Amino acid sequence: MVDIRxxxxxxxxxxxxxxxxxxxNFGPHRHVGRNGWGSLLVWNDDTIDPHTGFDMHGxxxxxIITYVREGAISHQDHLGNEGRTEAGDVQVMSAGKGIMHAEHNREEAHTRIFQIWIAPEKPGGTPRWDQAAFPRDDRSGQLVALASGQGHDTALPIRADAAVFGATLAPGQTVTHSLGEGRYAYLVPASGAVTVNxxxxxxxxxAAIRDVAEITITAADGEAAEILLADVPA
Structure with a gap:
């Protein structure tokens, strides 16, 4: 099943x-059939004005996986972590037993991010934050794990049996992903159109995907695409 949203x-x-x-569904929004997809609970597409952002909150x-599409996001938290994550790169915050943080766009232009929230395998634990660069050229024509609790060596770790992958595709280029039995996937093109099966x-x-063994993703002819794919337990 592939359900297009x-x-x-x-x-x-x-x-x-x-x-x-x-x-x-997020905040006050309560739409029928939109309460997450397996353990994937939030996927927000945020555009943040220059010199504004999310003030300290818990x-x-x-x-919480943040993928920066354009611009940069600057992070601070009560643990003393500070960092600036640029376009194409990723930060991960494992909230654990509780974390206070702020996310601001300190740039002169808009910042555009995907914020992806996945339920952990178990509650509690020491909160932590990290970031990593993932050059878009390194994802050309292949799915690269950006955040993972499945042992992908180059991915930022998360405390969940899940993974978020990224790829950049030339016009007409195809990648595939095997989806295990009982697993759910959710795919979003950050730019460009693709076909999914x-x-x-x-x-x-x-694209909310389940009950398929393999996902075939192809960039539209004449248009490059950048995609993110979450593979999560049901």
């Missing part, structure tokens, strides 16, 4: 400094 159908939040589209018992997925739409 079109961008215009995403729940939408507009604040003076934030333009956010939610692939799943989370617990969540694996023959179904068209436009940029910033989502």
């Amino acid at each position: 079109h961008f215009d159908d995403h729940p939408h939040t507009r604040l003076p400094w934030l333009d956010a589209y939610h692939h799943f 989370h617990r018992d969540m694996e 023959g179904d068209v997925v436009p940029a910033r739409a989502g």
Whole structure:
């Protein structure tokens, strides 16, 4: 099954400094059939105005993966971590038993991010934060693990039996991903359109996938694409 969630159908939040589209129910949004996908609970498509952002606030018992599409995001937390994550790169925050953090766009232009929340395998644990560079050229024509609890050596670790992959595809190029029995996948093109097992997925739409053994992803002819794919337990 491949269920296409079109961008215009995403729940939408507009604040003076934030333009956010939610692939799943978030905050006050309660749409039928949008309560996550397996252990994937949140996939937010956020545009943050220059010199604004999320002030200090708290989370617990969540694996929060931030993929920077454009610009950069600057992180601070109560543990003393600070960092700036640039376009194409990833930061991961394992909230554990509780963490206070802030995320700001300190740039002169808009920052655009995907925020992906995955439920951990068990609650609690020491909170932590990390970031890593993932050059887009290194993902050319192949799925590269960006965040993983499945032992991928180059990925940022998360406390979940899940993984988030990224790939960049030339026009017409194809990659495949094997989906284990009982697993769910969710795919979003950050840019460009792709087909997923023959179904068209436009940029910033989502494809909720289950009950298939293999996922075949092909960039549209004449258009390069950048994709993210989450593989999670049901």
